[in-house]
Amino acid sequence: xxxxxxxxxxxxxxxxxxxxxxxxxxxxxxxxxxxxxxxxxxxxxxxxxxxxxxxxxxxxxxxxxxxxxxxxxxxxxxxxxxxxxxxxxxxxxxxxxxxxxxxxxxxxxxxx
Amino acid sequence: xxxxxxxxxxxxxxxxxxxxxxxxxxxxxxxxxxxxxxxxxxxxxxxxxxxxxxxxxxxxxxxxxxxxxxxxxxxxxxxxxxxxxxxxxxxxxxxxxxxxxxxxxxxxxxxxx
Numbered sequence: 089x090x091x092x093x094x095x096x097x098x099x100x101x102x103x104x105x106x107x108x109x110x111x112x113x114x115x116x117x118x119x120x121x122x123x124x125x126x127x128x129x130x131x132x133x134x135x136x137x138x139x140x141x142x143x144x145x146x147x148x149x150x151x152x153x154x155x156x157x158x159x160x161x162x163x164x165x166x167x168x169x170x171x172x173x174x175x176x177x178x179x180x181x182x183x184x185x186x187x188x189x190x191x192x193x194x195x196x197x198x199x200x
Numbered sequence: 201x202x203x204x205x206x207x208x209x210x211x212x213x214x215x216x217x218x219x220x221x222x223x224x225x226x227x228x229x230x231x232x233x234x235x236x237x238x239x240x241x242x243x244x245x246x247x248x249x250x251x252x253x254x255x256x257x258x259x260x261x262x263x264x265x266x267x268x269x270x271x272x273x274x275x276x277x278x279x280x281x282x283x284x285x286x287x288x289x290x291x292x293x294x295x296x297x298x299x300x301x302x303x304x305x306x307x308x309x310x311x312x313x
Contacts, residue, residue, distance in 0.1 A: 120300060131204075131290050131304035132243075175243070179300050187233075187258075188302055192242040 092178055094191035101198050104165045109194045111176035112158040121159050122188065123152050124175040132175055166198045203227070204305035206291055212311045219278040221308050223291030231294045232274035233302060234258075234266065236287040243290065249274055250296075281312045 091114045101107055113121065120139050124132035136145040138154040145152050149170060151162045161174055173193040180187035207222035223232065233248040235258075245258030247266040255266050263285060267275040274293075278285055288309050292302040 122301060124304075129288075129307070129309065131292075131307045134301055134303060137299060137301055177302075187245065187248065188300065190243040192240070 092176060092189050092191040094174075094176060094194050096194060097192070098195045099197070101163075101166055101196070103167055103198055103200050106162070106164045106166070108163070109161040109174055109196070110158060111161070111191055113176075113178050114157075115178055118156075119179045121154055122177045123159070123161055124177070126173045126175060126193070128173075135174075163196070166196075168198045168200050171196055171198045204291055204293055204303055206289075206305040206308050208308050209306060210309050210311075212313065213278075213281050214313055215282060217278075217281050217312075219281050219310070219312075221276040221278075221289055221291075221310070223274045223276070223293075223305055224272055225274075225291075225293040225303070225305075226272065227293065227295070227303070228271065229293035229295045229303075230271070231296055231302075232268065233292040233294075234264075234274065234276045235290045235292065236260070236285075237290055237307075238287050246276065281310075283312050286310060286312045 093112045095110045123135040126132040136152040141156045143154050149164050153160045173195045175193045177188040177190040180189045204225045213219050234246045235243045237243050244260050246264050249255045249268045265277045288307050290307045291305040294302045
């Protein structure tokens with residue numbers, strides 16, 4: 089069964105302290121890996137899609153990278169407004185096309 | 201920008217009531233999805249639809265039904281609400297073929313008393 093595992097579950101950083109979030113997956117023939125940001129009480133907001141190993145995408149202080157087995161979301165010099173839960177997802181190969189399997193997320197807290 | 205809207209942000213209902221949650225998207229997406237999100241359990245797929253009048257069960261369809269009479273609108277129905285259906289409900293839409301990126305609505309927090 090396809091699995092998406094995110095680590096750590098929670099991460100506390102000081103403002104300016106760079107770090108990385110991990111998303112590992114056990115699917116073959118990856119058709120894409122998706123990163124979302126979710127603020128408390130709101131719906132997930134799309135950040136990035138990565139399609140092939142070696143691909144990188146950036147948005148402000150965030151950079152997502154992809155290998156054959158995992159993806160990293162690097163956060164450089166984070167600010168308190170980066171505090172959120174970050175979700176990753178991959179297509180559900182065992183199910184109908186269009187479905188995504190989501191990890192349980194990493195809750196990031198950035199203290200000033 | 202893709203916009204997905206949900207009919208209510210917060211809803212309080214009594215056990216046994218019939219509950220309708222509505223979702224509308226403005227990007228002409230074929231696919232629409234309903235999830236529930238609970239602490240520690242993540243996002244779980246309830247139902248999805250690939251086209252008007254089509255529906256398929258997700259991972260946790262029990263106690264729910266859906267309706268898709270128009271392409272832009274996807275409704276989730278709780279036939280007889282129960283306390284264990286208290287949750288955050290999220291609607292999403294996507295367009296097949298180009299990308300499987302799903303775009304989410306703001307969510308409906310449902311409390312069943």
